[in-house]
Amino acid sequence: MKESNGEVKFLPGNIVVAEAAVAAGCNFFGGYPITPSSEIAAHMAALLPRRGGHFIQMEDEIAAMGSVIGASLAGAKALTATSGPGFSLKLENLGFGYMVEAPCVIVNVMRGGPSTGLPTHPAQADVMQARWGTHGDHPTIAITPAFHQETYMETIRAFNLSEQLRMPVILLLDEVLGHLSEGVRPPKPGTFEIINRKMTDQPPDKYLPYDTSFGDVPPFVPYFEPGYHWHTTGLNHDETGFPTTNPELVTRDEERLMRKVTGNRDLIDKVxxxxxxxxxxxxxxxxxxxxxxxxxxxxxxxxxxxxxxxxxxxxxxxxxxxxxxxxxxxxxxxxxxxxxxxxxxxxxxxxxxxxxxxxxxxxxxxxxxxxxxxxxxxxxx
Amino acid sequence: MHFEARFSAVGGQGIILAGTILADSAILEGKYAAGSPTYTAQVRGGPTKVDVIVDSEQILFPRTQEINFFLSLATNSYKMFCKGLADNAVVLVDPHLVDVPEGDKEKYQIFEVPVIELTAEHLGRLVYTSAVCLGTMIALTDVVKEETVREALKRRAPRGTEMYNMKALDVGINYVRDILKADVKV
Incomplete structure (x- = not known):
């Protein structure tokens, strides 16, 4: 617990995630409760409205992931939390998130078994799902902290990476850590780095939503920003955001998405x-x-x-x-x-x-x- | 030092709170604590437990392996959660609520405290049961100091209830010391 000088709090891992998300600037949670992750949703519901943020419980996990991507495209720092069965449902929209480059954080507090399995018992059996669960070639960042202090700092890092690279980042906990209470010393605001996505400096008539002339991560404009219009699609698209089947453009773009991870290993890797x-x-x-x-x-x-x-x-x-x-x-x-x-x-x-x-x-x-x-x-x- | 405690009962969150206050006390003393609750799918009325590990060093493996102190307030929770106790563990039960299996009386140091009856008699409200339980634990263990438990309990207690919570601790402590005259520490 060297990172900070605050007071030690005895907290469950799920609450640590929620507290750290808010500290990282998270201002939107869209979710659907599921054991053993529900405390994250419950705590976000308590924290966000008081801070001017938004919490919404959607009708299911598919919609929850959709709400997170929508909020992200509107400029919010968005979080959702789930467990295996819910994670399965989120995967389609997770792929959409990679494709439209929507920064967000998805927590999977892993529980036992395939299907509904063991709702109140732990496992670490969604690790390959985290990498390969959604279809097509796509980059993945998944983080597996082991101690609550680390969970706090890694939640912040998950938000930072998602913002910096404009992509979803997965935080993998399990029931042991989600429900375990132990001491955590939240660092004081200002003592840790908060990274926000790079915004465009282009005027509306020059703005292209997937303009790669600035590097592999295209600068961002929130949806509904006056004067700016951009199109979002899960289809392969060119720099305008509209669909294309041009093999060269598709190849270039898919390789760029992968390069956001392969080209930034120094930033991402942690052993x-x-x-x-x-x-x-x-x-x-x-x-x-x-x-x-x-x-x-x-x-x-x-x-x-x-x-x-x-x-x-x-x-x-x-x-x-x-x-x-x-x-x-x-x-x-x-x-x-x-x-x-x-x-x-x-x-x-x-x-x-x-x-x-x-x-x-x-x-x-x-x-x-x-x-x-x-x-x-x-x-x- | 390394100490493992398990508090078990039926349904309520009170016993989980007792575990949390033990952990808070350990942290106030600069020790490390880890707490893991278990609950069934029932929203109310199922057997409940919380395991609390206290250690002078950082706790790596957060699950209990040899429990030193076991408190149970229901026969079904006793049966479900009495596994994993250390030899000669201190076991505290409410005799009106728990039938201790004969074999266990030889294996463990069993103490019978009518926690519910004491709480009703001295406090009038059963909401203080977990504080009475904490008092019995203070009297039977060396894991944390009495004054730290008082401080931790005051921090968690709703405003206006501090006095009753302190009295509840005394009820537990006094019963073990004066009635049971127990001279045992784990």
Whole structure:
């Protein structure tokens, strides 16, 4: 808790997200409540109207995501929060958000099971869905904090990235973190950076909504700004915003959308290491499971095993380069994730059979314990 | 130090609040705290619990593994949530509301406090039950200091109820010390 000098508050993770969103300048929430994310909506409903913002509960998750994109295009900093079943419904409009380049933040507090699954129990099984759930080639930024202080700061960073790159950003929590209360020290306003989308300096007659002559992120004008008119469509479009099927223009534009992420990895990537300097047995883990992994690292060290943790805070884009570098010092790596094996494919793809990759997976609603991860660590040592 | 507590009952948010006040007290003392509530799909009336971990160092794994102090105010919540207790854990039950299984009486240190009856008799309103429970916990554990719990409770208590909440704490503390004459600390 070094980031600030405020008072320590004992808060549930979901409330931390809402508080941090408002601190980041969020002034619109459109949602549809779903366990275990509902406290985010409830708290935003309490916070926003008092601050001149807007809260709306829509008729379903599809409309909720639509409202968020609409609010964003009108200039708002918009947030929605959901869990697996709701996230599935939001995916179509999420793709629309990438296509029209609407900055917004989507929180998925992950719960167990496919379909309605385990509403009040945790899992980390929507991680591939976050990357590939909506159709077509598209960039993805997904962030997986593990501690409430980190959740606070990463929520702010999610808004900043979405504004800076004009794209939706996904914040992946799980039921463990959403409902866990722990101490958080909200930083004082002014002690952290708030980034807002770049606005155009072009007059109405010169403005093109997808003008790339300024770089890969086109400058913005809010909908309904007097004198400015722009067209929004999910169809591939040219710089005017109107549809095109011109192969060159479509290729150029889709490649540009991807480049907003691939060309800004320094800004986006974030990996935390724990006792990793001299480690020869690695653990790859993220979010709440990484906390169990940290205890496993400690216990392994007490038993003379040089274990170390690689914890992506930014899960997507996947930190291939950082993991490849770390793998060079390892004789094996355990992938601990609260699902039946998803991120392990990325780890295997990255280490390319140079070292054994041990899966420590679990479903059923009860989190992976430090002892279970330690068992896998011992398979390598 | 590392301490794990579980408060369980039926339905109400009071027991969750008791856990929150324990966590607030730990944070006021500069310690770390983690609280995880569990609830069923029922809006009211289902078995409820909150787990609170207190540690002098940052809490990494936030779920309980060996519970030192277990409080239960209903037989069904006792049955549902009595798993994961440490050997010799301190278990506090309201004897009018909980039937403790015979085997558990050998495994744990069981203390019977008629919490509801005491609250009704001394406070007149059952809304103070969670504060009476906190009083019994203060008397049976060393996890946080009595004065910090008083401070934390005052901060959470609605205006005008501070005096009754303080009295409720005393009722819990005094019963354990004077009636049970319990000389145990976890």
């Amino acid at each position: 935390e290491y724990y006792m990793a300097d001299d480690a020869d047995v690695g653990i790859f883990s993220f979010g709440s499971t990484a906390r169990a992994a940290m205890v496993a690292v400690k216990h392994a060290r007490e038993q003379g095993i040089k274990a170390g943790l690689f914890r992506p805070v930014t899960l997507w884009p996947f930190p291939n380069k950082q993991l490849k570098d770390f793998a060079e010092q390892l004789k094996g790596i355990v992938v601990a994730e609260f699902n039946l094996g998803q991120m392990v494919y990325e780890v295997e793809r990255t280490v390319q059979s140079t070292i054994p990759v041990i899966r420590r997976t679990k479903v059923g609603g009860v989190p992976i314990t430090p002892a279970e991860i330690l068992e896998s660590v011992k398979e390598i040592s």
